[in-house]
Amino acid sequence: MxxxxxxxxxxxxxxxxxxxxxxxxxxxxxxxxxxxxxxxxxxxxxxxxxxSRLGKVAFCFGLTGTITAISMIYYMLVYDWPMNIGGKPHFAFPDFVPIMFELTVLFCSFGMVGTYFFVNHLAPGRAxxxxxxxxxxxxxxxxxxxxxxxxxxxxxxxxxxxxxxxxxxxxxxxxxxx
CATH class of the missing domain: 3.30.70 (Alpha-Beta Plaits)
Incomplete structure (x- = not known):
C-alpha cells in the first residue's frame, strides 16, 4: 500500500x-x-x-445576547433593586431596547469571531x-x-x-x- x-x-x-x-x-x-x-x-x-450554517449560528449568538440582556435587566431592576423613578413601572420595556440591541450585537460579533477562528483552524493549538x-x-x-x-x-x-x-x-x- x-x-x-x-x-x-x-x-x-x-x-x-x-x-x-x-x-x-x-x-x-x-x-x-x-x-x-x-x-x-x-x-x-x-x-x-x-x-453554510453560519447564519443560524449568528442567530443563536444574537438570541443568547438578547436573552442575557432581558435577564440582566429584569434581575437588576425588578427583582434585586426595584426603584420607583417618576412613577414608571419597574420593567419599562421601551427604555431597555437599546441595551438589548447592543448586547445582541456584542454577543453575535464575538461569537462569530470565535466561530470563524475555530472552523478555519486558526484557533491556538490547531494545525x-x-x-x-x-x-x-x-x-x-x-x-x-x-x-x-x-x-x-x-x-x-x-x-x-x-x-x-x-x-x-x-x-x-x-x-x-x-
Missing part, C-alpha cells in the same frame, strides 16, 4: 480548474477539496457543497489546513484523496488533459508553516 494520501493538481487559471473538475467528475473521481487564492463563482455547486502553500498565492489546487481513488495513473492523465501545470503526490496530510 502506498504512502500517498493526496494527489494535488495545480492549475494556473480558474477556467482550467473548472474544466479539470468537470473532467474528474466525468471520470468518477471523488474530489476531496479545492484550494484557491480567490473566490470562484459557481464552484460550490459544482463540488456539491451545501449552504492549519493547507495542502500546498502556493494555493494561497497564485495556484488553484485540486486535492484528490488517494486512498478512495486507487487508480493514480488514470487521475494523473485526467489532470494533464485538463491543463494541470503540475501534479504532486502529497504524503503528508497538512503542511506546517515551520
Amino acid at each position: 502506498s504512502n500517498i494520501k493526496y494527489i494535488l493538481g495545480h492549475f494556473a487559471d480558474p477556467d482550467d480548474l473548472m474544466h479539470g473538475i468537470d473532467k474528474l467528475q466525468e471520470g468518477n473521481v471523488k474530489i476531496y477539496d479545492v484550494f484557491t487564492p480567490m473566490p470562484i463563482h459557481g464552484i460550490e455547486d459544482k463540488l456539491g457543497i451545501k449552504r 492549519p489546513r493547507v495542502m500546498d502553500l502556493r494555493a494561497t498565492n497564485d495556484r488553484f489546487v485540486v486535492a484528490i484523496d488517494a486512498k478512495e481513488n486507487p487508480y493514480h495513473d488514470k487521475i494523473d492523465n485526467i489532470l494533464k488533459e485538463a491543463g494541470a501545470v503540475e501534479i504532486k503526490h502529497n504524503e503528508r496530510k497538512y503542511v506546517s508553516y515551520e
Whole structure:
C-alpha cells in the first residue's frame, strides 16, 4: 500500500480548474477539496457543497445576547433593586431596547469571531489546513484523496488533459508553516 494520501493538481487559471473538475467528475473521481487564492463563482455547486450554517449560528449568538440582556435587566431592576423613578413601572420595556440591541450585537460579533477562528483552524493549538502553500498565492489546487481513488495513473492523465501545470503526490496530510 502506498504512502500517498493526496494527489494535488495545480492549475494556473480558474477556467482550467473548472474544466479539470468537470473532467474528474466525468471520470468518477471523488474530489476531496479545492484550494484557491480567490473566490470562484459557481464552484460550490459544482463540488456539491451545501449552504453554510453560519447564519443560524449568528442567530443563536444574537438570541443568547438578547436573552442575557432581558435577564440582566429584569434581575437588576425588578427583582434585586426595584426603584420607583417618576412613577414608571419597574420593567419599562421601551427604555431597555437599546441595551438589548447592543448586547445582541456584542454577543453575535464575538461569537462569530470565535466561530470563524475555530472552523478555519486558526484557533491556538490547531494545525492549519493547507495542502500546498502556493494555493494561497497564485495556484488553484485540486486535492484528490488517494486512498478512495486507487487508480493514480488514470487521475494523473485526467489532470494533464485538463491543463494541470503540475501534479504532486502529497504524503503528508497538512503542511506546517515551520
